[in-house]
Amino acid sequence: MEKLITIERHMQDTQKQFPGATGTFTKMLQDVALAAKIISRETNRAGLTNILGATSSENPSGERQQKLDMFADEIIFRMNDHTGRVAAMVSEEQDDLIEIPVEFDTGNYVLLYDPLDGSSNIDVNVSVGTIFSIHRKFTKGEKGTIEDVLQEGKRLVAAGYVIYGSSTMMVYTTGYGVHGFTLDLGVGEFILSHPDIRIPETPIYYSTNHGIEKDWTEGVRKLTHYLQGIDGDHPALNQRYIGSMVADFHRNLLKGGIFYYPGTLENRKKPYGKIRLMYEGQAMAFIAEQAGGYASDGIGNILNIRPHTLHQRTPIFMGNRDLVEKAEHFIKEYDQEWVALYNEYRNRELVI
Numbered sequence: 001m002e003k004l005i006t007i008e009r010h011m012q013d014t015q016k017q018f019p020g021a022t023g024t025f026t027k028m029l030q031d032v033a034l035a036a037k038i039i040s041r042e043t044n045r046a047g048l049t050n051i052l053g054a055t056s057s058e059n060p061s062g063e064r065q066q067k068l069d070m071f072a073d074e075i076i077f078r079m080n081d082h083t084g085r086v087a088a089m090v091s092e093e094q095d096d097l098i099e100i101p102v103e104f105d106t107g108n109y110v111l112l113y114d115p116l117d118g119s120s121n122i123d124v125n126v127s128v129g130t131i132f133s134i135h136r137k138f139t140k141g142e143k144g145t146i147e148d149v150l151q152e153g154k155r156l157v158a159a160g161y162v163i164y165g166s167s168t169m170m171v172y173t174t175g176y177g178v179h180g181f182t183l184d185l186g187v188g189e190f191i192l193s194h195p196d197i198r199i200p201e202t203p204i205y206y207s208t209n210h211g212i213e214k215d216w217t218e219g220v221r222k223l224t225h226y227l228q229g230i231d232g233d234h235p236a237l238n239q240r241y242i243g244s245m246v247a248d249f250h251r252n253l254l255k256g257g258i259f260y261y262p263g264t265l266e267n268r269k270k271p272y273g274k275i276r277l278m279y280e281g282q283a284m285a286f287i288a289e290q291a292g293g294y295a296s297d298g299i300g301n302i303l304n305i306r307p308h309t310l311h312q313r314t315p316i317f318m319g320n321r322d323l324v325e326k327a328e329h330f331i332k333e334y335d336q337e338w339v340a341l342y343n344e345y346r347n348r349e350l351v352i
């Protein structure tokens, strides 16, 4: 019989490899795992409780907030506000940096999260997810600052996602490979089911929203034709698109492929794409790279972008490295006008 390894055990064993580690960081990941179990339970029961549907408010990106978005946001915050491990948080659903309430101690890490990814799929029983990432606090003082949360992705100490699909899975990396755990509902534990995930060398899928094709730049069109085997020598890939990045990414991570949400020209709706850098893009880019893949904004590695705003957007192309590099190639070749427009945004300075 194979060994049963819980997520807690796995985190502890990984930590043992680092002499001097205090365990704080491992406990923080465990707090996130517990929050994920609670969100999973509510997501599964959503149709039975009064938790489906939209609220009357909008999030900082101007999107209508769903009740489950707010619930998940609250759970993750409350699981981490009083532990003494976290110095500040950032959430897709909160305008500003989230401070730790004065009555609680602060710690050495900052937590960034998208509580519910794929909100448009909640009401229709299609997979959604949670994304999280952790940076080490580096400024002096008790409180976490904007500088602590707006660090480059390459400085992340951990990142992961939870997918609430046909089963609930948590996938995370601390920079030593990517590991996946499936929630056993009977015992309420995440059990190691996908150790050391590597993106397969031969891709099968490409994933993008074809409904907004009219807004695409020439480079993105060329890329798509390449992936479809229309231009060039690449065998045609199948297209799959769920509309929850976590689910689209997860499938392509296990099966091989590329996910993209590109930027558009200025007169179109989303010049810098849709995905948010700090709590969506960086985490996925770290995981992609740890699994042998790559994530780019079309110009370069997402992990090298110097952030300037909490809710900053990033175009994204991620999955098999050769396909993502192909995207960079087409953009360089055909999209100079867009590159100039986006570079002005990408290279803005952080204003405090």
Ligand code: AHG
Pocket: 063, 092, 114, 116, 117, 118, 119, 120, 209, 243, 244, 245, 246, 261, 274
């Ligand atoms: P969120 O629900 O956290 O706002 O994120 C939704 C994102 C992402 O999950 C997904 O890939 C994308 O929006 C889908 O957008 P389109 O509906 O424009 O394709």
Ligand code: MN
Pocket: 114, 116, 117, 118, 245, 280
């Ligand atoms: Mn999201």
Ligand code: MN
Pocket: 069, 092, 114, 115, 116, 117, 118, 119
């Ligand atoms: Mn969200």
